[in-house]
Amino acid sequence: MPPTNHSASPPYSPKTLKQQQHHHHHPIRSLHRSLNYLLREQRLLFILIGILIGSTFFIIQPTLSKLGPPEPASLISRSVSLSSYRRPGSDPFFSRGSGRVPAGIGRRRSRIVVTGGAGFVGSHLVDKLIARGDDVIVIDNFFTGRKENVMHHFGNPRFELVRHDVVEPILLEVDQIYHLACPASPVHYKYNPTNVMGTLNMLGLAKRIGAKFLLTSTSEVYGDPLEHPQKETYWGHVNPIGVRSCYDEGKRTAETLTMDYHRGAGVEVRIARIFNTYGPRMCLDDGRVVSNFVAQAIRKQPLTVYGDGKQTRSFQYVSDLVNGLMALMEGEHVGPFNLGNPGEFTMLELAQVVKETIDSSARIEFRPNTADDPHKRKPDISKAKDLLNWEPRVSLREGLPLMVTDFQNRILNEDEGKGNK
Numbered sequence: 031m032p033p034t035n036h037s038a039s040p041p042y043s044p045k046t047l048k049q050q051q052h053h054h055h056h057p058i059r060s061l062h063r064s065l066n067y068l069l070r071e072q073r074l075l076f077i078l079i080g081i082l083i084g085s086t087f088f089i090i091q092p093t094l095s096k097l098g099p100p101e102p103a104s105l106i107s108r109s110v111s112l113s114s115y116r117r118p119g120s121d122p123f124f125s126r127g128s129g130r131v132p133a134g135i136g137r138r139r140s141r142i143v144v145t146g147g148a149g150f151v152g153s154h155l156v157d158k159l160i161a162r163g164d165d166v167i168v169i170d171n172f173f174t175g176r177k178e179n180v181m182h183h184f185g186n187p188r189f190e191l192v193r194h195d196v197v198e199p200i201l202l203e204v205d206q207i208y209h210l211a212c213p214a215s216p217v218h219y220k221y222n223p224t225n226v227m228g229t230l231n232m233l234g235l236a237k238r239i240g241a242k243f244l245l246t247s248t249s250e251v252y253g254d255p256l257e258h259p260q261k262e263t264y265w266g267h268v269n270p271i272g273v274r275s276c277y278d279e280g281k282r283t284a285e286t287l288t289m290d291y292h293r294g295a296g297v298e299v300r301i302a303r304i305f306n307t308y309g310p311r312m313c314l315d316d317g318r319v320v321s322n323f324v325a326q327a328i329r330k331q332p333l334t335v336y337g338d339g340k341q342t343r344s345f346q347y348v349s350d351l352v353n354g355l356m357a358l359m360e361g362e363h364v365g366p367f368n369l370g371n372p373g374e375f376t377m378l379e380l381a382q383v384v385k386e387t388i389d390s391s392a393r394i395e396f397r398p399n400t401a402d403d404p405h406k407r408k409p410d411i412s413k414a415k416d417l418l419n420w421e422p423r424v425s426l427r428e429g430l431p432l433m434v435t436d437f438q439n440r441i442l443n444e445d446e447g448k449g450n451k
């Protein structure tokens with residue numbers, strides 16, 4: 031018996047037959063056939079499931095990308111005044127001291143956090159990172175830093191400024207963290223436990239997001255050193271309960287935490303031990319010797335020398351330090367590395383250079399020394415020379431004049447401000 035041709039489920043027909051049917055049949059019938067074809071063997075169901083999966087993906091995808099770490103938009107303070115945005119290369123101090131790096135040649139653009147980026151060293155580092163072509167987020171609570179130090183980047187989409195105290199945790203998605211936030215001068219550092227809590231929070235962040243972490247430690251970890259000059263292998267001679275110990279021991283603890291996170295949690299870390307650094311944007315009256323002398327000479331006040339003035343220090347120009355920090359971050363070695371200028375000066379010699387540079391008639395006044403003031407401090411930088419291929423280039427006599435104009439302008443503004451009150 032020939033098979034009955036059920037219109038609801040037509041039998042399978044070879045292709046040639048199908049084609050013939052297509053050509054000779056009425057369009058309504060062929061639509062009917064296509065519908066039948068679709069409805070058979072649950073084809074329609076599979077098509078619907080496919081559409082559902084596709085559209086679910088496109089609906090969810092934008093939501094997923096928003097679920098990344100939150101951008102603290104409300105915290106980001108950005109000036110929209112494009113006119114105030116000066117290119118970093120146009121900063122006379124910055125370009126004179128360090129030169130410019132061509133933007134992002136042969137390297138991926140990184141997202142970088144600089145804590146303490148509105149401070150003296152931090153703001154110069156930010157200038158150079160932005161000039162290199164990176165995206166920079168500054169975290170600062172303006173304890174000693176100033177918006178003016180980074181204001182020339184306001185309006186640049188690659189720059190963000192977040193007012194935040196690093197003693198509190200923060201979540202951001204970045205590749206590298208330069209951790210500088212710290213009340214860093216004798217007048218300020220007694221007030222704040224930033225070193226321990228801030229470093230812990232930033233290390234926690236680095237671990238969580240897999241970022242590289244650089245700690246700016248200090249030559250103060252050597253205390254009043256019994257070895258001279260100081261190598262990184264020297265363990266230091268620090269008074270744990272003295273007036274300076276909040277800073278010295280705080281930084282020593284910060285180094286310990288950094289190494290613990292490195293060894294225990296596999297965080298990629300770098301440690302720099304910074305020696306006395308000077309340059310434009312230094313705090314005016316923070317008790318550091320170079321800024322003290324320069325400000326005093328400009329204000330026509332006597333230069334105050336503590337103790338007999340025979341204690342020595344080495345002074346590094348800020349662009350040299352910034353180059354060292356970046357070489358350390360980009361290099362392979364954890365450190366610690368001494369970053370400083372080994373050229374050694376007594377306080378009296380420094381006062382002399384300041385007199386020669388600013389005001390030859392300036393007087394020197396002697397005062398009793400502060401407790402635990404180290405007598406000698408000079409870095410041995412052979413490790414950084416060998417492994418980072420870094421050494422300072424700017425001498426004190428070249429660098430000092432570069433900060434004078436900046437100090438003069440700020441002291442002038444300060445005086446005008448007082449006059450207006």
Ligand SMILES: NC(=O)c1ccc[n+]([C@@H]2O[C@H](COP(=O)([O-])OP(=O)(O)OC[C@H]3O[C@@H](n4cnc5c(N)ncnc54)[C@H](O)[C@@H]3O)[C@@H](O)[C@H]2O)c1
Pocket residue numbers: 145146147148149150151152169170171172173174175176194195196197209210211212213214215222224228246247248249303304305306307308313
């Ligand atoms: N300048 C030097 O000679 C020198 C020497 C040794 C080490 N260092 C280290 O280098 C780093 C930078 O020093 P600097 O000379 O630029 O000092 P700075 O005071 O100019 O900068 C420190 C910055 O950290 C910010 N800050 C302080 N506490 C904070 C907190 N809790 N949360 C967020 N931000 C905070 C300040 O507002 C400031 O902008 C410091 O860690 C310091 O210890 C500097």
